[in-house]
Amino acid sequence: MGQPVESASPLRGGPTVQRILLGTRLRQLREARGINAEEAGYEIRGSHSKISRMELGRLSFKERDVADLLTLYGVTDESERKSLLAIARQSNKPGxxxxxxxxxxxxxxxxxxxxxxxxxxxxxxxxxxxxxxxxxxxxxxxxxxxxxxxxxxxxxxxxxxxxxxxxxxxxxxxxxxxxxxxxxxxxxxxxxxxxxxxxxxxxxxxxxxxxxxxxxxxxxxxxxxxxxxxxxxxxxxxxxxxxxxxxxxxxxxxxxxxxxxxxxxxxxxxxxxxxxxxxxxxxxxxxxxxxxxx
CATH class of the missing domain: 3.30.870 (Endonuclease; Chain A)
Known part of the structure; x- marks a missing residue:
């Protein structure tokens, strides 16, 4: 499934890097569940291209979208959910x-x-x-x-x-x-x-x-x-x-x-x-x- 993002602590590169790391983790989770980008996009009222941009870190994240995707991907561990949602919040702060x-x-x-x-x-x-x-x-x-x-x-x-x-x-x-x-x-x-x-x-x-x-x-x-x-x-x-x-x-x-x-x-x-x-x-x-x- 790939290694998870370890923490939401500040990183060199600020929000740019936070978005890329979160996008990478969401792609790993999606692929591990065998869910395609179109299905994931439907879940958050978007398109497959939106999922692609999110996974590449080229889009800001809405916490609601991330939470819905984590549920779709079967992430129930509360600590991982909190960590990834915290990264979503940090990724939207301006550099x-x-x-x-x-x-x-x-x-x-x-x-x-x-x-x-x-x-x-x-x-x-x-x-x-x-x-x-x-x-x-x-x-x-x-x-x-x-x-x-x-x-x-x-x-x-x-x-x-x-x-x-x-x-x-x-x-x-x-x-x-x-x-x-x-x-x-x-x-x-x-x-x-x-x-x-x-x-x-x-x-x-x-x-x-x-x-x-x-x-x-x-x-x-x-x-x-x-x-x-x-x-x-x-x-x-x-x-x-x-x-x-x-x-x-x-x-x-x-x-x-x-x-x-x-x-x-x-x-x-x-x-x-x-x-x-x-x-x-x-x-x-x-x-x-x-x-x-x-």
């Missing part, structure tokens, strides 16, 4: 990022929760310095370039959101972070030379953190695959499967099919082998920074 809901691109709220819950974050970046590594001035330049007509107050809130997310880098028990950057990311002077110089110095400093690995793929190394930027997430919690996150112009998407996730993992493994080693990357960044300063 800290809710205060930025009006400026969050679609899907980024779920991503931030998963980012916080991850034990390993690997990112290949082809266009600009990743959010978790940006200085405030560089972040400001990125957001301004995205929308030159944006409200300055919203730009500052975007910067504040990124800085809040960056607390992961120095958080005790936080994830391991491994970034592979195309050289174009380093050469594109967003915000001007002064801002870019400070950004490169910041990268060098961050690359010395014990949980941060930073590599650059120089122009001299051909990597012919047309691979855009992506993030690979791995979790210590056994109920959370590896994921890939893709950012698009107006939305974002999660890839969770095991074969597809494995293909992206293999790709970032290849890119990591092609890239400069960490020490050589620091030397490379120092040379580019010195050129900007001269």
């Amino acid at each position: 800290w990022w809710h205060q930025y809901a009006d400026i969050l691109p679609p899907g980024l709220d779920s991503y931030i929760g998963l980012e916080e819950a991850a034990s390993l974050i690997r990112r290949f970046e082809a266009s600009h310095i990743p959010d978790l590594l940006q200085t405030p001035d560089y972040a400001r330049a990125v957001e301004t370039a995205k929308d030159p007509d944006a409200d300055p107050n919203n730009i500052e809130r975007q910067v504040a959101l990124k800085l809040r997310r960056q607390e992961l880098l120095r958080e005790q028990g936080g994830p391991t972070l491994w970034f592979v950057l195309d050289e174009a990311v380093i050469r594109r002077p967003l915000g001007g030379e002064k801002t870019m110089h400070a950004q490169l110095e910041h990268l060098i400093e961050l690359s010395r953190l014990p949980n941060v690995q930073l590599q650059v793929i120089p122009f001299s190394v051909p990597h012919p695959k047309q691979v855009g930027s992506f993030t690979y997430l791995r979790f210590a919690n056994p109920h959370l499967s590896d994921l890939v996150h893709l950012e698009r112009l107006t939305s974002s998407a999660f890839i969770d099919r095991p074969d597809d996730v494995e293909a992206y993992k293999a790709e970032i493994d290849t890119l990591s082998v092609q890239a400069l080693r960490a020490e050589d990357t620091r030397h490379f960044l120092s040379e580019v920074a010195a050129h900007l300063r001269s």
Whole structure:
């Protein structure tokens, strides 16, 4: 039947992770009873697609729905029912990022929760310095370039959101972070030379953190695959499967099919082998920074 969710205590990743864990447990219970999604949907006055979204953690939970499903699935143990209903309540509480809901691109709220819950974050970046590594001035330049007509107050809130997310880098028990950057990311002077110089110095400093690995793929190394930027997430919690996150112009998407996730993992493994080693990357960044300063 699978291992049950052990408790409803607070988890890294907040409500996002609570929803995924509860959805996983409900799927295990449903499958163990041989009940299909259409039958389960009927029980809660919904459809099979609603059950699918609930089981994937992509929908908020109503306690009444969870209670009805537990009854349908034959869960009579009072302690398990109380635990799962408590998770349902917690999963509907807003995460800290809710205060930025009006400026969050679609899907980024779920991503931030998963980012916080991850034990390993690997990112290949082809266009600009990743959010978790940006200085405030560089972040400001990125957001301004995205929308030159944006409200300055919203730009500052975007910067504040990124800085809040960056607390992961120095958080005790936080994830391991491994970034592979195309050289174009380093050469594109967003915000001007002064801002870019400070950004490169910041990268060098961050690359010395014990949980941060930073590599650059120089122009001299051909990597012919047309691979855009992506993030690979791995979790210590056994109920959370590896994921890939893709950012698009107006939305974002999660890839969770095991074969597809494995293909992206293999790709970032290849890119990591092609890239400069960490020490050589620091030397490379120092040379580019010195050129900007001269």
